[in-house]
Amino acid sequence: MQLPISPSKVAHIIIRARKFDADVPGSGQGRELRAFIANLNEDEQAALTAVMWIGRETFEPEELDEAIATAKAEASAPTEDYLMGIPMLADYLEDGLIALGISLEDAEEDVDRPV
Template sequence: MLTISPAKIAHVIIRARKFDAGVPGSGQARELRAFIAALNEDEQAGLTAVMWVGRDTYDASELDEAIATAKAEATAPTEDYLLGNPMLADHLEDGLNALGISLEEAEEDIYPTV
């Protein structure tokens, strides 16, 4: 079971893409780090697990195992680990897709249409 809301994953994807395309010193990295650091342990493990599913380390059917492994093997701050992955946004989006979750629908929870 996913331990982080799809909207929070979508937020990380959006911020990671802005960070990748951004100007050095713009504050995007700092903001993304702070957001991930503020997540609770379950959310951080869920975020890591979705990234692993997206890069094919785990299959979508192994999500619970991936979350348990993320918790058990967490040694560095999650934000450092995730931001060290240059394909973070793509892996997270691929992970959501593998889990049958639409990024577009998750984004609507962040930016609801009026």
């Protein structure tokens, strides 16, 4: 299955999540990260959640379709609220990309391009 979110968008979220985790409260990093995730479409939000679950080893990489379907079926809170409440979000997203065979370095190179 093709991942319904571009790796560069996931890389952008990883970078923002790392800044958010390391940042001083009130600097706007959380607001920017929340807005970016909120502006993704439903398929992208479900895929982002699935990548995080794969990175957290809740699902295996070959269960991507099932993870995406589960994310859509179980979404009871806004995705940005759910994901921003996950400690180590950036690490889980990075591990999820790696598990799916997607190079974070290649994805990060695309971050400077418009998403």
